[in-house]
Each structure stands twice: as C-alpha cells, then as structure tokens.
Amino acid sequence: MxxxxxxxxxxxxxxxxxxxxxxxxxxxxxxxxxxxxxxxxxxxxxxxxxxxxxxxxxxxxxxxxxxxxxxxxxxxxxxxxxxxxxxEVRRDPRVGDKLGLSVKHIFAVASGKGGVGKSTVAVNLAASLAEDGATVGLLDADIYGPNIPMMMGVEEMPPVEGGKLVPAQAHGVRFMSMGFLMPSDRALIWRGPMLHKAIQQLFTDVRWGDLDYLIIDLPPGTGDVQLSLAQTAPLSGGVIVTMPQNVSLADARRGGAAFIQLEVPIIGVIENMSGEIFGSGGGERAAQELDVAFLGRVELDSNVRVGGDAGRPIVLSHPTSAAARSLRQLARLIALRLNTHVADPRPQLKIV
Ligand SMILES: Nc1ncnc2c1ncn2[C@@H]1O[C@H](COP(=O)(O)OP(=O)(O)O)[C@@H](O)[C@H]1O
Ligand SMILES: [Mg+2]
Missing domain, CATH: 3.30.300.130 (Fe-S cluster assembly (FSCA))
Known part of the structure; x- marks a missing residue:
C-alpha cells in the first residue's frame, strides 16, 4: 500500500x-x-x-x-x-409482505368528523411527495364520500388488465377509489363481509406496482372500514386532520379512535382551514389531548377548494401560496417521521 x-x-x-x-x-x-x-x-x-x-x-x-x-x-x-x-426510502419492517405488495410505507389520514379537509390533505400530501420524486399511491377508502377521483381530476373507472385493476393516474400519483367500485347512491349497502371483500380487493386486485408511500383516505370516525383495514393491511402510521375551532376532547378522541382501532401509531395532528375566519389552536389542543405531536397547520384559502373541485391540488395549482407551502412541508415532515420511526406512541384511550 x-x-x-x-x-x-x-x-x-x-x-x-x-x-x-x-x-x-x-x-x-x-x-x-x-x-x-x-x-x-x-x-x-x-x-x-x-x-x-x-x-x-x-x-x-x-x-x-x-x-x-x-x-x-x-x-x-x-x-x-x-x-x-x-x-432511498427505506421499507418499514412493520409493513412487510403480507399482502404481496411492494410498498415501503402505508399511512392513513383520519378525522373525527367529515368536512374537515381530510381528503384535501390526503390528495395534496400525495401530490407533494410525488413531486419530490417519491412513488406514491392513494387509496380512497371513504365509503361515505369517495371524492378523491374528483379531486384528482380523473373520474373514469380504471381499466382491468389480466384480472387486475390498473390504478388511475394523475399528478404523478396512482390512485384507486371505493367510488370506482360502487354505484354512487349505494353507500349504505357496503357493510360487513361485502365491505371487507372490497377493502381487500383494493389492495390485492389492484396493480399498484412498487410504491414508496401508499396513503389511505379513511372515512371519518371509526367503523367497518377501519376494522377491515386492521385485518387486511399493516400500516406504518396515521395522521389526524382537525379544524381550528372548538376541538373538544371528544372530537380529538374520535379522530384518534380510528388509529386505536387500527392499532397503528399516530404520527400527529394537522390543523386545516387555519386563519382569521376559524381561528387557530384547535389542532394543538387535539394533539395535547391525545398526547401526540402537532405537525402543523394549513391555511384557509379558497384556492384549495377551487383546486379540489377542478381536479388540481393546490400544491400544483398555486405552489407558492401559504397553504401549498404548508402542505408541502407537512408531506416532508410526515415522510421523515415515517422513515425514522419517530411516530409517537399510541395513546391509551378508550374508543368513544
Ligand atoms: N384549507 C382549506 N381552505 C379552503 N377550503 C378547504 C380547505 N381544506 C378543505 N377545503 C374544502 O372543504 C371541503 C371539505 O373538504 P374535504 O377534503 O372534502 O373534507 P373531508 O374529506 O374531511 O370530508 C371541500 O370543499 C374542500 O375543498
Ligand atoms: Mg373526504
């Protein structure tokens, strides 16, 4: 030498x-x-x-x-x-190969009630991660209001190839929706075994391919979808979306209850529609109540709604707006937390 x-x-x-x-x-x-x-x-x-x-x-x-x-x-x-x-996104060992999927992290977005912007947040997190260069899937499991296809701007039923559904694709994100599998007026019949079968199909009968992140938009609160998911898919973690005003302990618990039902760690709470009209602080309070991290807020901005209705997430339509910046930052923060297993421990709460 x-x-x-x-x-x-x-x-x-x-x-x-x-x-x-x-x-x-x-x-x-x-x-x-x-x-x-x-x-x-x-x-x-x-x-x-x-x-x-x-x-x-x-x-x-x-x-x-x-x-x-x-x-x-x-x-x-x-x-x-x-x-x-x-x-390089590292595979979460908790996710494993149980489903025969090649997915490194699966995380869910939940809320205590509807209308707080859960789907909006899910879509924008997906588009942000994809824009950063990750391979991203988005699964709309909200049987009560499956509006991810509208928010992504693709509402046609995806094709079947070789017995498998090919996910729809928009903004660099592959996605599937319960809405593709059910007639729009039939939400109530999705119960018990049929629902369970449909949830399983969304994983096993869809050609997802290799994914760094698979994001699941859950129905609000707790219920059959969460139960089926718990039996079907191992999740790395979940985030809770709340609104700024008057978040009660009961609201926070309802948001967290989905993850307790799913037995996955809560990554933290996002406060959506923050600003002058609704104020702010509810997200922090919910995080405190649940003893989990507060991840950040997303500003109230009419362009968020306009973008959602037009099938173009605000992180792409108005990338320099405060709301887009917040959403992008949240996406990166969540990705980091997932990749370092720093999700806060699951709170020991009873389901309310
Ligand atoms: N930060 C925001 N600013 C303005 N409007 C928003 C914001 N977040 C969501 N919205 C709008 O609020 C409505 C409910 O959002 P949505 O994502 O469908 O809620 P959820 O999935 O929780 O039911 C939609 O019309 C959406 O465009
Ligand atoms: Mg929704």
Missing amino acids: SGKQETNNSLVAAIREALRKVEAPELRGNLVSLKMVQAIEIENEIAHLHLLLPTPGYPYQEELTERCTRALQGVDGIQRVDLHFDD
Whole structure:
C-alpha cells in the first residue's frame, strides 16, 4: 500500500469519526448511526461526502452541509467539504409482505368528523411527495364520500388488465377509489363481509406496482372500514386532520379512535382551514389531548377548494401560496417521521 493510500485511509477514518458527531435534523441519530454515509472520497484536500437521504425532498440539505463543514473543520488535511446527496426510502419492517405488495410505507389520514379537509390533505400530501420524486399511491377508502377521483381530476373507472385493476393516474400519483367500485347512491349497502371483500380487493386486485408511500383516505370516525383495514393491511402510521375551532376532547378522541382501532401509531395532528375566519389552536389542543405531536397547520384559502373541485391540488395549482407551502412541508415532515420511526406512541384511550 502506498504512503498516500495509508494517509487517505486514516483521513477517511478521521472524517467518519467526525461525522459521528453530526446529528441529522429531524432524524434520531448521527450520520453514521443512521447509515447515511455511503462513501467518503478525498481529492486535493476536498472531502466528498456521499450521503443517502431517507426520503426525496428531505428539507435540511443546507443545514446538513453546514453541520458537516463545521464538524470537519478540525480534521487535518481537509480544506473543504462537498456534499453529494442521493435518496432511498427505506421499507418499514412493520409493513412487510403480507399482502404481496411492494410498498415501503402505508399511512392513513383520519378525522373525527367529515368536512374537515381530510381528503384535501390526503390528495395534496400525495401530490407533494410525488413531486419530490417519491412513488406514491392513494387509496380512497371513504365509503361515505369517495371524492378523491374528483379531486384528482380523473373520474373514469380504471381499466382491468389480466384480472387486475390498473390504478388511475394523475399528478404523478396512482390512485384507486371505493367510488370506482360502487354505484354512487349505494353507500349504505357496503357493510360487513361485502365491505371487507372490497377493502381487500383494493389492495390485492389492484396493480399498484412498487410504491414508496401508499396513503389511505379513511372515512371519518371509526367503523367497518377501519376494522377491515386492521385485518387486511399493516400500516406504518396515521395522521389526524382537525379544524381550528372548538376541538373538544371528544372530537380529538374520535379522530384518534380510528388509529386505536387500527392499532397503528399516530404520527400527529394537522390543523386545516387555519386563519382569521376559524381561528387557530384547535389542532394543538387535539394533539395535547391525545398526547401526540402537532405537525402543523394549513391555511384557509379558497384556492384549495377551487383546486379540489377542478381536479388540481393546490400544491400544483398555486405552489407558492401559504397553504401549498404548508402542505408541502407537512408531506416532508410526515415522510421523515415515517422513515425514522419517530411516530409517537399510541395513546391509551378508550374508543368513544
Ligand atoms: N384549507 C382549506 N381552505 C379552503 N377550503 C378547504 C380547505 N381544506 C378543505 N377545503 C374544502 O372543504 C371541503 C371539505 O373538504 P374535504 O377534503 O372534502 O373534507 P373531508 O374529506 O374531511 O370530508 C371541500 O370543499 C374542500 O375543498
Ligand atoms: Mg373526504
């Protein structure tokens, strides 16, 4: 081994040691323990660090660059640090292969009652993650008001190929809806075994392909859909959508109850339609009541509704609006929480 090579090897070791002291923002651990350091190359006193991010759209690349530069300042023989990023969503071991699906994370969006913007949030989270480069599926399991097809702008029943349904596709997201499987006026007959069969079909008879994230839009509260899901699909976590005003303990509990029924960790609470008209604070209160994280708020903005009605999510139609920014940030935050298993523990509440 040449002398230069040896110097290089010990330099690489010194750099690795220094990177053990660099915490990755929003992730629990340092770059080495999180297995984010893929390669270290040294060239003319420049350290090239190849880092593997846990999800596309990781929002702290600049902060990481600063932290690494600071950490390597004390390393002799290094003048500059260059970061190179790649990303790979890691499969949640809880999701497993039970369904024969190739999905890394499944998470659900729930609410205590209807009309709070649950579907709107689900659609925008899906479009944001897809825009960041993730492969995303969206499953509309709301038997009472399956309006994801309208919000995505594709309302035709998807084709069947080789005995399997091909998911509809819009805005880079593959999606399926209970609405495709049922006549619009027949929600009440979806009970018991038939409903269970339909829920299973949405997983097993749909050609989802490889997905980084599969998002499920749940019906409000608790019920048969949640029960069927609990028996069918292993979920990584769930988020609760609430409105700002007068969130009572009962409302918060109703929102959380779905996840207790599903036995999945609650990632946190999102407050939707925040602003002057409805005020704000209900989301934090709900999070406190449930003892879970408050993830953030989404502003009340008529463009959210207009976009939803026109089949174009606001993150795409008005990407610089406050609501779009909030939704994008929420999508990244949820992706991070899923990828680092920092979902808060499930609250020990009784279903009300
Ligand atoms: N942040 C928001 N600002 C303005 N309108 C919104 C917002 N979020 C949702 N809406 C509108 O509120 C209505 C209910 O939203 P929806 O997503 O269908 O609720 P849910 O799925 O909880 O029943 C829709 O017309 C939607 O466009
Ligand atoms: Mg809905």
